Amino acid sequence: MIIAGFASSAVAASSPEDKRKEVLKMRSETLAKLYKVHPNVENEIKKAVGYAAFSNVGINLFFISAAGGSGVAYDNAAHKDIYMKMVSGGIGFGLGVKDFRGIFVFTTAKAFEQFVESGWTADAQADIAAKSGSKGGALEGAITVAPGVSLYQLTETGLALQATIQGTKYYKDDELNDK
Template identity: 55%
Template sequence: MKHLKLIVGLLLVTLIFSGFWTGKSKREIREENRLERVNRIVASNQTMQLLYKYAPEARQMVLRSYGYATFSNVGVNLILLSAEGGKGMAHNNRTGINTYMNMASGGLGLGIGVKDFRAVFLFENKRAYDTFVRSGWEANAQADAAAKYEESGGSLNAAITVAPGVRLYKLTQNGLALQATVQGTKYWKDTELNKN
């Protein structure tokens, strides 16, 4: 029995010092999370300003939408493998509440390089918004579509429909992307940042 207590005690000490214990107080963790939320709001605002610069008609679409989500993504292509990771937030236009989210994708494809891009999702209705925020979203081959530029009142409309009630703008350093590909990409809530 003594040996069992000793073994359990040693296991507990090992677990505490092997990563289960971060060494940060709850206050420090809360402050880090608060700063990350502020950073995501700033990044979202910058993404929206970039969108309005390259697609001025989007401003009215955003105002009429139930909500929107913005993501800052970095993608890396290494010969045959590609991976993307990013973070963002969804904003409910009706309630003003932000939901902090993450995204990731991986795939196969020929290429070498790093790309930095932004994505803006517009949600036409409550159901589309709630599904995205509550359940996350996983894009598949059906969500891969080329942006078709249509003349509408003298401006270009580059948003594509990627799911019922969901439209997407994809931006690069040079403006709107000619192709908005979200194939194999997963979006989900950041549980830590959404805690009160």
């Protein structure tokens, strides 16, 4: 129930067109922030098969963690946006709320297609983040999450202390994609 609430409230706009505009705005703002922090990533993304940007809000409450959000994958060869959602849940010690942006960079067509079509990932996570607006900070940089896939995370706001094993599902947003 908590997870479904995150996924449905990640983009609060009303019509599908408004939701698409919000997701694209989030992508533009997230990429601008990423390029400011890691200028070399812009070239990496241009050379990549594709990339995806997600806005995520997560909560950790003692032994349960949950997160949800929305985003868009971009196929550099086809010049096509694929609107997506994400939902995750996990177990482990945690306390707090974290609002962050995730940018996946895909260097192989297989990795990009797998992400868009099935999008499962599972990870063990140890994280300490403390940030409110421009105050505080979090360790942010690329990690390799699978062969051909790098992930950059940018913390927006929040305070979280967590050590969790979490499964995340990324999937196409049927409402926002052309059928």
